[in-house]
Amino acid sequence: MSLRSLRQIQGVFLEVSSMPSDQQPEAIERLCGSDLELRREVLSLLRHANPPDGFLAEPILGASMVGAHVGTIDDALIGTRVGPYQIESRLGAGGMARVYLAKRADGEFDKSVAIKIVRIGLETDDVIRRFREERNTLATLNHPSIACLHDGGVLPDGRPYLVMEHVHGVPIHQYCDEHQLDTRARLRLFLKLCEPVRVAHHNLIVHRDLKPANILITAEGIPKLLDFGIAKMIGDARSGYTTQRHERRFTPEYASPEQVRGDPLSTATDIYSLGVILYELLTGRRPYKFDTLTTEEILREFETTEPAPPSVIVRTRIATSAEGAETSARQSHGPTTHVAEDSPERLSRRLSGDLDVIVLKAMHRDPARRYSTVEQFAADIERHLNGHPVLARPDSATYRFRKFVGRHPIATISVTVLTLAVFAVLFVVQWAGSVARDERDAAQLARDQATETANLLEFVLTSANPRFDGPDTKVRDVLESASLAVADMESERPLLAASVRGTIGRTYLALGMLDEAERNIHWARDTRRQRLDSDHPDLDESNHAYSMLLYSQGRLDEAEALLREMLDAHIKSHGEQDIDTSRVLNDLGVVLRRQGKQNEAHECLQRALDIRRSHWGENSLDVAETLNNLAILMFQNGQLPEAETALREVIDIRKGELHEDHALVAQSMGNLATVLQARGDLDAAEAMFREVIAFGRRAYGPEHPALATDLSNFGRMLTVMNRCEDATSLFRESLDIRRTRYPEGHPLIVDNTADLGRCLARIGRLNEAEPLLNEALHSIVADPSPDSGAALASRDPMAARLLRIVAAELEAVYAATNRPDDASRMHELVDAIVSATQAGNNSGQSE
Amino acid sequence: MSGPSDRSSEVTRLVNSVGQGGPEATDALFPLVYDELRRLAQQQLAAERPGHTLQATALVHEAYLKLVGPDGPAWENRRHFFLAAARAIRRILIDHARTRDRDKRGGGAQVKTLLENDATTPGLDLDVFALDDALARLSEEDRQIAEVVELRFFAGLSVEETALAMGTSARTIARHWQFARVWLNRALSDGD
Known part of the structure; x- marks a missing residue:
């Protein structure tokens, strides 16, 4: 051509066509010059520069294009006989079968039936098996609201068929619209629908494909449940009422999240679908629209969006109709359904409250939070209809927030959210101050109102949000501005100020900023002690925070004393089995463990675990917390398989309740790595450590104490594996972090210093090793004489053990650097500790 | 179950190995992709009421997931898959037009129907054979620009995806696409 x-x-064309038309001739002149052919081409293209709308829009494929001649082959059956039945017409088509309308050919009965026949070419073993299952299912179920089975057989070509009741009816939502049912009538009809589903569940059958098209309402107003084609017999009742994994055949808009995921299904999946159907009946809309989405996109939708409550969705409909000024409210409802309430505003009021909560509970994305049976679902609707309080409760703000945090990668939570949370607390506190009669009332009110917000704040700042952790300037800014805001009220409203400063203090504590934590927690506790009764819950909260502070500062004896005091008080006022008591027991267990009092620690933790399990069930974060602590203890006691089992349970619980990438998941994985190492599975341990550390760097930033823990644990493993070179850099990094975070002489710094010193000594870098080892030695005991070593052994065996290790290492270093006097000094120290420890053990045994 | 998964791994292997290979790489993939597209389309249409239609784009992406999986190779290596898919769609359209042609008039004349009219899709008459010819000519003049049309129009890739698949910038693709639309519009218009 050209x-x-x-x-x-x-x-040339693109340049010219991008210009206003009056400048084009000049541009063509300039760009084409004397090239006539180029000029001709460009001019010709310019004439076609505006293709019609939709030109080269996406191609659409119809059935005839790909050879899917729907029905043509199957419809050959029309007019033929199947058993005693004459096929008259096709009623419908499913994925694997066609349904025909038929009459008895022998005229024996005049009643028409529906015959379901496997589609030609689809008579595989699998489909035939499923057909048989459907037949068994229907034979089991005998209920007036379930389309019944008359007969079954096999065509001459080998395809099986089922003869079923032919239901004359219309889909449920269509029925409601045609009969202009109001909300109350819709609920009554829905209750009737619950009945056959309940019966199916009682027979251990899950329908798995409940949707309006499968629910026909007869002229008499009786619901008929159709198509048990993918229904499933729940196996053994003991297997937890779940069905096996299944192939994915369902209708996305009505399918539960677990069904879309392909998880094992229980009756909860039908309850979800019923919830969606009720939602649609009440509002005329479906909660989700999945028309063109892939499975992955649908799952993302489930994860990231909450369905609007029914009362809200009908209000948005009002807004829509207000916009389209000419259209009446009724028309704007669209072709789906509309509820025959007087006005959308009234409908919205009718739905808000009970019905919102009932529907959203039934279709909760978490199966465990739905109604556990259809009866309960139906009973709540009954209660609502009778004007009784319903049992369903909306998700609490805390729950929703945890889910939010769990769903979103930690980095997405912005400082804005933090700031908002801080000021929400302050606002509530000030509001309480303005409405209450006196300050104590105000403090109580503020506590009631602000607790949840404060919990959220703490939750955000501590675990959910490691990216901003550490002495990150942004968090500092937020906390400091909160501190400034609270300073104003310290003298006038000390108790309110105490509740805010308590929260700020706990947040600093969780961030490992101990000085700031101490200032705030101290102030709050002192203030409350001066003004409140000794058993006041606010004071208890301060005491708890203070005990954790003491623990973090390594002041273990003080922490133990305080916790024991709190435990006595708790048991006296709340009893042995109280959930608050379990918290004190948990914390005391941790402190005791740290002190090396293993048996007492075990007892406390086990008691805490029992209380929490009986109170919250197996899968709560509180149970995971205590189990994690217990696992560490088991690990220290050498019960490695038990520790591993416990930690795997912890990880499962936390992954289920939180996000995969949550800091607490990483924490328990770090622990598991240490246990795997001890069990000798070094490859698995190393892989897990690397994963956890990579997570820590990504999520916490480079200066977080939790990262230091993982680094130093991994370093210890490498030390044992004789990879001291690698371990050295890990220990250095963790020590650097800890020195910025903890006061001098903190147990973690001592441990870390000792580890690094030993590692350096082993690879021959004695000059670097010696000062570190000496620092560790003098941190443990100010005067490292044999006497003080012996005294330590009887007072604090764990510390004495570390002292012995450090002293032995130093002895070797001195020996290698020709300092025999120093070496023998260390030798004596080691001897003294060993003798005193043995003596202690013996006396312990003889008691 | 061994069938689909085997096929999937074969396609992944092909998609990976063809890398920056020539047209023969696309040819190797064509039969597999073509079969899968038809199978998927038949399956989906058969499950629906008569008259239902499918978007070619959605189909191609689904075929990709089926045959290669969500964690397939990097976009640069997907070019041949999507070219093969584009050609499969093109072939389906041509075959269909040809059959219809034959059914209606015993062959010969052109039929202007690319899109089956559907209530929700405004139909647009487009001469499939003329488009096919024009695209062939465009390809002779500039293969890259023609490939952009194939990937955008038949396989339904976005400008960004096309850019990734072809290893060039989105701006270049946008320029090619703009120009190709005008060029093809001219080629398909009467006269000139």
Whole structure:
């Protein structure tokens, strides 16, 4: 065609066509010059520069294009006989079967039936098996609201068929619209629908494909449940009422999240679908629209969006109709359904409250939070209809927030959210101050109102949000501005100020900023002690925070004393089995463990675990917390398989309740790595450590104490594996972090210093090792004489053990650097500790 | 179950190995992709009421997931898959037009129907054979620009996806696409 290259033409054309038309001739002149052919091409293209709308829009494929001649082959059956039945017409088509309308050919009965026949070419073993299952299912179920089975057989060509009741009816939502049912009537009809589903569940059958098209309402107003084609017999009742994994055949809009995921299904999946159907009946809309989405996109939708409550969705409908000024409210409802309430506003009021909560509970994305049976679902609707309080409760703000945090990658939570949370607390506190009669009332009110917000704040700042952790300037800014805001009220409203400063203090504590934590927690506790009764819950909260502070500062004896005091008080006022008591027991267990009092620690933790399990069930974060602590203890006691089992349970619980990438998941994985190492599975341990550390760097930033823990644990493993070179850099990094975070002499710094010193000594870097080992030695005991070593052994065996290790290492270093006096000094120290420890053990045994 | 998964791994292997290979790489993939597209389309249409239609784009992406999986190779290596898919769609359209042609008039004349009219899709008459010819000519003049049309129109890739698949910038693709639309519009218009 053209002698010009297409690119040359393209270049000129695009440039010219981007100009206003009055400038184009001049541009063509300039760009084409005397090249007439180029000029001709460009001009010709310009004439076609505006293709019609939709030109080269996406191609659409129809059935005839791909050879899917729907029905043509199967419809050959029409007019033929199947058993004693004459097929008259086709009623419908499913994925694997066609349904025909038929009459008895022998005229024995005049009643028409529906015959379901496997589609030609689809008579595989699998489909035939499913057909048989459906037949068994229907034979089991005998209920007036379930389309019944008359007969079954096999066609001459080998395809099986089922003869079923032919239901004359219309889909449920259509029925409601045609009969202009109001909300109350819709609920009554829905209750009737619950009945056959309940019966199916009692027979251990899950329908798995409940949707309006499968629910026909007869002229008499009786619901008929159709198509048990993918229904499933729940296996053994003991297997937890779940069905096996299944192939994915369902209708996405009505399918539960677990069904879309392909998880094992229980009756909860039908309850979800019923919830969606009720939602649609009440509002005329479906909660989700999945028309063109892939499975992955649908799952993302489930994860990221909450369905609007029914009362809200009908209000948005009002808004829509207000916009389209000419259309009446009724028309704007669209072709789906509309509820025959007087007005959308009234409908919205009718739905808000009970019905919102009932519907959203039934279709909760978490199966465990739905109604556990259809009866309960129906009973709540009954209660609502009778004007009784319903049992369903909306998700609490805390729950929703945890889910939010769990769903969103930690990095997405912005400082804005943090700031808002802080000021929400302050606002509530000030509001309480303004409405209450006196300050104590105000403090109580503030506590009631602000507790949840404060919990959220703490939750955000501590675990959910490691990216901003550490002495990150942004968090500092937020906390400091909160501190400034609270300073104003310290003298006038000390108790309110105490509740805010308590929260700020706990947040600093969780961030490992101990000085700031101490200042705030101290102030709050002192203030409350001066003004409140000794058993006041606010004071208890301060005491708890203070005990954790003491623990973090390594002041273990003080922490133990305080916790024991709190435990006595708790048991006296709340009893042994109280959930608050379990918290004190848990914390005391941790402190005791740290002190090396393993048996007492075990007892406390086990008691805490029992209380929490009986109170919250197996899968709560509180149970995971205590189990994690217990696992560490088991690990220290050498019960490695038990520790591993416990930690795997912890990880499962936390992954289920939180996000995969949550800091607490990483924490328990770090622990598991240490246990795997001890069990000798070094490859698995190393892989897990690397994963956890990579997570920590990504999520916490480079200066977080939790990262230091993982680094130093991994370093210890490498030390044991004789990879001291690698371990050295890990220990250095963790020590750097800890020195910025903890006061001098903190147990973690001592441990870390000792580890690094030993590692350096082993690879021959004695000059670097010696000062570190000496620092560790003098941190443990100010005067490292044999006497003080012996005294330590009887007082604090764990510390004495570390002292012995450090002293032995130093002895070797001195020996290697020709300092025999120093070496023998260390030798004596080691001897003294060993003797005293043995003596202690013996006396312990003889008691 | 061994069937689909085997096929999937074969396609993944092909998609990976063809890398920056020539047209023969696309040819190797064509039969597999073509079969899968038809199978998927038949399956989906058969499950629906008569008259239902499918978007070619959605179909191609689904075929990709089926045959290669969500964690397929990097976009640069997907070019041949999507070219093969584009050609499969093109072939389906041509075959259909040809059959219809034959059914209606015993062959010969052109039929202007690319899109089956559907209540929700405004139909647009487009001469499939003319488009096919024009695209062939465009390809002779500039293969890259023609490939952009194939990937955008038949396989339904976005400008960004096309850019990734072809290893060039989105701006270049947008320029090619703009120009190709005008060029093809001219080619398909009467006269000129």
